Amino acid sequence: MSKIVGIDLGTSTSEIACIVKGAPKLIPNSQGKLITPSVVHIGEDGTILVGEEAAEYLFTRPDCTFMEVKRLTGSGGKLSAHGKEYAPEEIQAMLLAYLVRCAESHLKEKIDRAVITVPAYFTDVQRRATARAGELAGLQVERIINEPTAAALDYGLSNLKECKNVLVYDLGGGTLDVTVLELFEGVIDVKASSGNNHLGGKDFDEIIMGRLADAGGDERALMRLKKAAEDCKIALSTRDEYKVSLPFLLTDAGGKPVSVEQIVSRRDFEEWVSEKVNSTRTPMMSALDDAKLLPGELQVILLVGGSTRIPCVKKLVEEALGAVPRSPVDPDLTVARGAAIQAGLIEGSINSEDLVLTDVCPYTLGTAPLRDGLFGKRQVFDPLIPRNTTIPTEKAKIYGTVGDYQTEVIVDVYQGESSDPDNNERLGEVHLTGIPPARRGKEQIEVTFSYDMNGILQVKGCVVSTGKQVSSEINTTGVKAKPPLDISAWERAEGARQFRPLLRKAEKLIASGQDPEGDLSLLVHRIKEALVLKNKEQAEELRDELLVFLELLEKLDKLERRL
Numbered sequence: 001m002s003k004i005v006g007i008d009l010g011t012s013t014s015e016i017a018c019i020v021k022g023a024p025k026l027i028p029n030s031q032g033k034l035i036t037p038s039v040v041h042i043g044e045d046g047t048i049l050v051g052e053e054a055a056e057y058l059f060t061r062p063d064c065t066f067m068e069v070k071r072l073t074g075s076g077g078k079l080s081a082h083g084k085e086y087a088p089e090e091i092q093a094m095l096l097a098y099l100v101r102c103a104e105s106h107l108k109e110k111i112d113r114a115v116i117t118v119p120a121y122f123t124d125v126q127r128r129a130t131a132r133a134g135e136l137a138g139l140q141v142e143r144i145i146n147e148p149t150a151a152a153l154d155y156g157l158s159n160l161k162e163c164k165n166v167l168v169y170d171l172g173g174g175t176l177d178v179t180v181l182e183l184f185e186g187v188i189d190v191k192a193s194s195g196n197n198h199l200g201g202k203d204f205d206e207i208i209m210g211r212l213a214d215a216g217g218d219e220r221a222l223m224r225l226k227k228a229a230e231d232c233k234i235a236l237s238t239r240d241e242y243k244v245s246l247p248f249l250l251t252d253a254g255g256k257p258v259s260v261e262q263i264v265s266r267r268d269f270e271e272w273v274s275e276k277v278n279s280t281r282t283p284m285m286s287a288l289d290d291a292k293l294l295p296g297e298l299q300v301i302l303l304v305g306g307s308t309r310i311p312c313v314k315k316l317v318e319e320a321l322g323a324v325p326r327s328p329v330d331p332d333l334t335v336a337r338g339a340a341i342q343a344g345l346i347e348g349s350i351n352s353e354d355l356v357l358t359d360v361c362p363y364t365l366g367t368a369p370l371r372d373g374l375f376g377k378r379q380v381f382d383p384l385i386p387r388n389t390t391i392p393t394e395k396a397k398i399y400g401t402v403g404d405y406q407t408e409v410i411v412d413v414y415q416g417e418s419s420d421p422d423n424n425e426r427l428g429e430v431h432l433t434g435i436p437p438a439r440r441g442k443e444q445i446e447v448t449f450s451y452d453m454n455g456i457l458q459v460k461g462c463v464v465s466t467g468k469q470v471s472s473e474i475n476t477t478g479v480k481a482k483p484p485l486d487i488s489a490w491e492r493a494e495g496a497r498q499f500r501p502l503l504r505k506a507e508k509l510i511a512s513g514q515d516p517e518g519d520l521s522l523l524v525h526r527i528k529e530a531l532v533l534k535n536k537e538q539a540e541e542l543r544d545e546l547l548v549f550l551e552l553l554e555k556l557d558k559l560e561r562r563l
Helices: 052-058 088-107 124-136 147-158 201-212 219-235 266-278 281-290 311-321 334-347 487-492 500-511 519-532 536-562
Strands: 004-009 013-020 023-026 039-042 048-050 065-067 079-081 084-086 113-118 140-146 163-171 176-184 187-196 241-251 257-265 300-304 356-361 365-367 370-373 376-379 382-385 389-391 393-400 408-415 425-433 444-451 457-463 469-473
Touching: 004 088, 004 147, 004 334, 013 088, 013 334, 023 147, 023 334, 039 052, 039 088, 048 052, 048 088, 052 065, 052 219, 084 088, 088 113, 088 124, 113 124, 113 147, 113 334, 124 140, 124 425, 140 147, 140 334, 147 163, 147 176, 147 187, 147 300, 147 334, 147 356, 163 281, 163 311, 176 281, 187 281, 201 219, 201 257, 201 266, 219 241, 219 257, 257 266, 266 311, 281 311, 300 311, 365 444, 382 393, 382 444, 389 393, 408 444, 408 457, 425 457, 425 469, 487 519, 500 519, 500 536, 519 536
Parallel strands: 004 113, 113 140, 163 300, 187 356
Antiparallel strands: 004 013, 013 023, 039 048, 039 065, 079 084, 163 176, 176 187, 241 257, 356 389, 365 382, 365 408, 370 376, 393 444, 408 425, 444 457, 457 469
């Protein structure tokens, strides 16, 4: 069997590592560097360039040079070069293939097995797309591992005897992950994860770009502006100010050249990005809450990802958690090192008795059966695997048929935290036929969800009376990943004030136990979601339903008092 490598497939940069003499070692690329820009250029003759060589074409041929492709993972979108379309995972496969060739050249052996990292908050869709990229690169993907977990493995291997609660704050080029875990004498037990797949250093770059100039549809000007913004951001981590100089960036409406000359101070930059940085406080508190820990119960705070070098990011973490974050790991290389450690555990080059890892499912997984309610039948999201359940795991539930003489059923599979299936991500379906015809509710269907260590879901449906079953890995090709919804933001939403008294009244009734069927809770939750999503029409329709519901409850209450 060939050696297994660990690969950090990042938004901005990627790294590859393996185990050498029991320890993780980064493998240099063809230019002798440990860090490779995640950039791919496709030439007219089909020649593929990767890394710094490809990055040189960002300014001259941006139409066939691709960066930040990770952000498109699982989106179902396409990228075009020379009249040919590519899926994001095909571009990522080119990057992976290059890293593997570098490893083969360095190690003098064939490499066809890998552990690949993904953000902890990557969805089932995005994980499958990443695994597909590995397969297209000719790799057998042994494991998909979460990036913060990989960083924890890197830390844990050097601190096997420690017994501590650890929070990993991972802010990279395109994603944010916060993971809380317990390290106990070589056991790394992940307790909870939270994050944002659409927040990272590239968002800070875009904010700076917007303050400097509007490049419009000029792709070459856009790339120059992007590079200047990134240089500015990096410089301001160690300097108080930075001068941006972009001569002849654009031409105005009259055809005259336009240059950009601007001094940006660290204070300016911190003001511009403050909203984005402050938004990372919520995932931190959410992960701690799910792990049932207080900030003061943390002994170690690890900063991972290049964006954690930004001073105001460090300051925010320190203020939120009340402790100074530690830097015992390299924020740029620790994820690749951890992936290599996971590879070592699989191949046996690291003793699995010394280091044991558990991980969690980052999202809630469930189905959406029809349910009778006050306003007729409606689909309601019914969780089978709650978020932060330790994996691998298998959960099953039994449902009754909803129609007379029903002979088939479609099990819709969703991922998300909303009680309304429409606000979650639909992963696919399993179609079960051959149900014996009977009155509604007489026949039962057992639905089983199995979630493996790669974070990939398998769903099985079984007719209880006959044992007939159908089982399949959910095909998520083309399903777009939805960003997580912060339901707590409803109070800040436009128009929330007019809904607040009604929602407070409903919540008091729920707290007093006057919602045994859960319909009232569902209505309240859906109204809040509609407000967060700025769906005013839906919020008003649901408010009318809630008013009718509350009026009915009051009448029932009066009737009970008379009796």
